[in-house]
Amino acid sequence: MELSYWEYKTWLSQVDFTVIGSGLVGLNCALRLKEKHPKSKILVLEKGSLPQGASTKNAGFACFGSISELVSDLNSHSEEEVVQLVQKRYEGIQLLRKLLGDTAIGFEQHGGHELFLKDGPKLFEACLSRMDELNKLLRPVFGDVPFVKTGNIFGFGKIQEQYITHQFEGQLDTGKMMKALLQKCFEAQIPILNGVEVKEIQEAGDKAHIIVDGFGFDSKQVFVATNGFASKLLKQETVKPARAQVLVTQPIKNLNIKGTFHFNEGFYYFRNIDDRILFGGGRNLDMKGEETMEFGETEIIQNSLEKLLNEVILPNQNIEIDRRWSGIMGVGTQKSPIVKQLSDSVYCGVRLGGMGVALGSLVGRELADLAK
Structure with a gap:
């Protein structure tokens, strides 16, 4: 594609960042x-025409890790690493709320509840046995114990009669959040060019040369924030794509469920939104198959979501599905994000491990602070 003088001069010349x-x-x-x-x-x-990946496709959970996720994390991370992860997630949510305001992002704090299926009592018992330990570890982060036991007040089916609730978790409206962020950038006169896919970043002395479809341009410094798609540009960093499939129901009359909910070590998650239930997960049914950058849904996972929706979340109700979609996360063997300088001119903030809503604001800030 040939660029006019005006196009090059206005958008692509003398770019600092x-x-x-x-x-x-x-x-x-x-x-x-x-x-x-x-x-x-x-x-x-x-x-994309809209932000691709997971930022406009996630479930809108302002969460810090369910108890079973954190118990699992303690098997592969030190106590200090787990506390640091939770601290970063908490700080990230507070930063997001401060930047945009609770009204602009539709933030509500109804707690995050972990359900335990009746056919998996060992996980429930294991989490109960570690609850005091985790409360002691995380109390300095939240100023109080995060985890408490609560009863099955919403009438879910086929679960243990108690949840383990994280008192400080909340939920937000992903669309409102991204719209408010885009508005902030507009007000700051930061141009966003959509439909421009970067193919390669080349070092060019004291700057970088960015190659996109049909043309290239120079930038003094480059910041890669493509998370699940990072491996296309960052060959030396270990970031694997992880697709998450989601559905949302038609409006449900007299829906009384409020809060965010998890089960099966966080592989399934659901919440209320606009008198509907949003339900996602099932990646554990086909981990290798869901290690993809392709959007789409699969029969095995969608059937699982519908079955659990009808048997566990809203038993004995006639529920209709309104919409299905998928998002691409960035994961790795470690859950801590990669925020680092890669060369003289290139930096990255990627691998948010499915916690993009909680971590995104903080990682973006840390990434920018690396600039020279």
Whole structure:
């Protein structure tokens, strides 16, 4: 594609900072760069018409890790690492709320509840036995014990009669959140070019040369914030894509369920939104198959979601599905994000491990703070 003089001059010449990806991390990075370097020329590139990946496709959980997830994490991470992970997630949510305001993101705090299926009593017992330990570890983060036992007040089926509730978890409206972030960038006069997929980043002395479909341009520094798609540009970093499939029901009359809910070590999750139930997960049924950058749904996972919706979440009700979709997360063997300088001109903030809503604002800020 040939660029006109006007196109090149206005958007692509003398660029100080280029951010690749207009999701939570990318937009927070751009806003922080503008705050610290107000006279700089900043450009955000996005391959989709809307932010791709998970930022507009997630479930809107303001969560820090269910008890079974954290028990599992303690098997592969040190206590200090687990506390640091939870601390970062908590700080990230507070940063997001402070930046945009609770009304703008539809934030509500109804707690996060972990359900335990009746056919898996060992997991319930294991989590109960570690609850005091985790409360002691995490009390300094939240200022109180996060986990308490609560009864099955919403009438879910085929579960243990008690949940383990995280008192400080909340939920938000993902669409409102991203719209508010985009508005912030507009007000800060940060241009976002959609439909521009970066193919390669080349080092060019004291700058980087960015190659997209049909043209290239130079930028003094580049910030990669593409999370689940990071391996396309960052060959040396270990970030695997992980697809998450989601559905949402038609409106349900007299729906009284409020809060965010998890079961099966966080592999399944659901919540209320607009008198509907949003339900996602099932990646554990086909871990290898869901290690993909392709959007879409599969029969095995969608059938599982519908079965659990009808038997566990809303038993004995006639529920209709309104919409199905998928999002792409970035995961790895370690749950801590990768925020680092890769070369003289290139930086990355990726691998959010399915906790993008909680971590995105903080990772974006940390990424921008690496700029020279």
